Amino acid sequence: MSTYHHGNLRTALVVAAADLARAHGPDGVVLREVARRTGVSHNAAYRHFADREELLAEVASLAMDRLEEAMLQRVDAVTGGDPRTVARGRLREVGRAYVTFALSEPGLFEVAFAAHKPQNETAPMPPEAGPYGVLGRILDELVEAGEMPAERRDGAGVVCWAAVHGFAMLHLHGPVREAPPQEREHSLRLLLDTVERGLTRR
Amino acid sequence: MSTYHHGNLRTALVVAAADLARAHGPDGVVLREVARRTGVSHNAAYRHFADREELLAEVASLAMDRLEEAMLQRVDAVTGGDPRTVARGRLREVGRAYVTFALSEPGLFEVAFAAHKPQNETAPMPPEAGPYGVLGRILDELVEAGEMPAERRDGAGVVCWAAVHGFAMLHLHGPVREAPPQEREHSLRLLLDTVERGLTRR
DNA sequence: ACTGGAAGTGGACAGTGACAACATAAGTGC
DNA sequence: GCACTTATGTTGTCACTGTCCACTTCCAGT
Numbered sequence: 001m002s003t004y005h006h007g008n009l010r011t012a013l014v015v016a017a018a019d020l021a022r023a024h025g026p027d028g029v030v031l032r033e034v035a036r037r038t039g040v041s042h043n044a045a046y047r048h049f050a051d052r053e054e055l056l057a058e059v060a061s062l063a064m065d066r067l068e069e070a071m072l073q074r075v076d077a078v079t080g081g082d083p084r085t086v087a088r089g090r091l092r093e094v095g096r097a098y099v100t101f102a103l104s105e106p107g108l109f110e111v112a113f114a115a116h117k118p119q120n121e122t123a124p125m126p127p128e129a130g131p132y133g134v135l136g137r138i139l140d141e142l143v144e145a146g147e148m149p150a151e152r153r154d155g156a157g158v159v160c161w162a163a164v165h166g167f168a169m170l171h172l173h174g175p176v177r178e179a180p181p182q183e184r185e186h187s188l189r190l191l192l193d194t195v196e197r198g199l200t201r202r
Numbered sequence: 203m204s205t206y207h208h209g210n211l212r213t214a215l216v217v218a219a220a221d222l223a224r225a226h227g228p229d230g231v232v233l234r235e236v237a238r239r240t241g242v243s244h245n246a247a248y249r250h251f252a253d254r255e256e257l258l259a260e261v262a263s264l265a266m267d268r269l270e271e272a273m274l275q276r277v278d279a280v281t282g283g284d285p286r287t288v289a290r291g292r293l294r295e296v297g298r299a300y301v302t303f304a305l306s307e308p309g310l311f312e313v314a315f316a317a318h319k320p321q322n323e324t325a326p327m328p329p330e331a332g333p334y335g336v337l338g339r340i341l342d343e344l345v346e347a348g349e350m351p352a353e354r355r356d357g358a359g360v361v362c363w364a365a366v367h368g369f370a371m372l373h374l375h376g377p378v379r380e381a382p383p384q385e386r387e388h389s390l391r392l393l394l395d396t397v398e399r400g401l402t403r404r
Numbered sequence: 405a406c407t408g409g410a411a412g413t414g415g416a417c418a419g420t421g422a423c424a425a426c427a428t429a430a431g432t433g434c
Numbered sequence: 435g436c437a438c439t440t441a442t443g444t445t446g447t448c449a450c451t452g453t454c455c456a457c458t459t460c461c462a463g464t
Contacts, residue, residue: 005429005442031421041444043422048442052421113375132377155389158369158378159396165376166368167360173315174367175334176360187357194361198400207411207460233452243413245453250411254452 010048012038014058021059022107026114029056056115063112066105068131071097075134087141088200092192094138095164098131099188102168109168135160147200156199163195212250214240216260223261224309228316231258258313265314268307270333273299277336289343290402294394296340297366300333301390304370311370337362349402358401365397 006012016037020029031052032042049055074097078089102109128136139156142148148156170176171184179187208214218239222231233254234244251257276299280291304311330338341358344350350358372378373386381389 009442030419032419042420043445044443046422046443113371115375152392155385155392158372158389159365159393161376162368162372162393163361163365164368165371166364166366169315169367169371170360170364174363183357187360190354190357191361191364194397194400196400197403198396198398201399201403211411232450234450244451245414246412248412248453 006038006040006044009038009040009044013040013045013048013055014062017055017059018062018108021063021111022105025107026056026111028107029059029111031055053115056111059108060112060115063105063108064130066108067098067101067112068134070101071131071134073097075138083141083145084147087138087145087147088196090138091142091160091196091199094135095160095192095195096188098161098164099168099171102165103171106172110172132157132161142200152199159199160195163191167191208240208242208246211240211242211246215247215250215257216264219257219261220264220310223265223313224307227309228258228313230309231261231313233257258316261310262314262316265307265310266332268310269300269303269314270336272303273333273336275299277340285343285347286349289340289347289349290398292340293344293362293398293401296337297362297394297397298390300363300366301370301373304367305373308374312374334359334363344402354401361401362397365393369393 013034016034017029019037020033029052031045034055035042035044038044045055049058071094074093075090078086078093080086136157139148139153139160143150143153167188171179176184176187215236218236219231221239222235231254233247236257237244237246240246247257251260273296276295277292280288280295282288338359341350341355341362345352345355369390373381378386378389
């Protein structure tokens with residue numbers, strides 16, 4: 001048989017797992033179904049991943065990449081004259097991108113934060129990489145532009161992230177999950193207003 | 203046998219399920235283990251709950267009650283002269299209570315927001331009940347005291363909830379889950395500052 | 405005292421993650 | 435060219451889960 005060895009099963013498995021995640025969330029990523037879809041027997045995955053959790057972690061990492069892409073795309077579109085308004089605009093856009101991604105790719109988004117037990121292999125937490133890094137750079141811009149007091153810079157990343165993350169969660173599983181889009185947009189605007197005002201004012 | 207009929211198995215099952223939730227999160231609530239702990243055979247639960255999801259929903263409701271208690275306890279402790287400072291203090295305390303509960307009872311907290319498929323039986327969403335109601339009343343106080351513009355009242359509930367919910371999530375499963383308590387306290391303070399400033403200022 | 409239905413039991417079944425033993429393909433040194 | 439080693443897939447199995455079904459036990463109302 002020419003197809004005994006798949007070639008690059010590992011990535012194929014991750015892709016299939018990501019599809020499942022997209023469609024059915026973290027619990028939908030079932031090892032045997034992933035194998036089925038890849039046209040390979042169950043247990044084949046164990047040659048590439050220690051266990052289900054490790055495959056899930058790979059999907060999570062993929063999801064983080066997608067999230068970062070979405071953020072960068074929107075953020076980089078904000079440009080033009082005044083560094084102050086640019087920085088403010090970017091802060092808003094990065095928040096909007098986060099929420100938009102979460103609501104349009106709920107499955108991937110959940111998986112990204114469902115990686116449970118182990119911290120990753122080598123890198124414990126490179127703070128300047130990934131979505132958090134994107135946000136951090138924008139906050140730095142805000143400080144440099146004189147729009148945010150420098151002493152607020154420290155926890156600001158967590159504050160911003162918490163706000164949009166919570167917003168997304170509440171609209172995915174929380175009590176406002178059935179709110180009409182119009183109301184959702186209103187809340188989001190107020191959220192972005194509040195954070196911007198809270199971080200920059202006075 | 204005197205113990206063939208348990209008496210009030212339903213609540214006993216919910217309690218056992220809650221214990222499991224406390225210890226191991228939503229996925230730790232395993233029907234068979236719940237039955238085992240209650241000293242009853244598997245399947246006994248099916249006389250009281252349609253399926254696992256329904257038992258989980260009951261635990262979620264219990265968790266919501268605990269959360270509301272914790273919030274009320276801290277909020278009601280804020281009292282004294284000026285209605286303005288009282289209202290502001292309560293807003294901070296309700297947020298602090300939310301985060302504290304989430305971090306000290308992560309299992310229950312997760313279950314409270316893991317109830318997936320069905321909206322509840324009778325009440326679709328009584329907005330004035332539960333934790334959301336507690337928060338809502340505080341926001342009303344803020345408006346009445348003249349500390350928050352009335353036109354901001356509408357989405358304010360979602361904004362506050364999102365902020366603390368996201369904060370809790372990030373510290374439970376997110377990238378800052380291993381942050382030292384000191385750093386966490388700093389971020390929380392900044393979060394509360396930001397929301398307060400953002401909602402009240404001009 | 406009898407009986408009908410509610411509450412609990414025991415036994416199945418399909419589906420899951422994981423492990424161990426086996427089979428096959430691809431290299432690798434000679 | 436050719437044996438041998440190693441990475442990669444496969445089959446078979448196990449314990450565990452949620453759920454369905456048929457059966458048993460007990461209480462309540464006549």
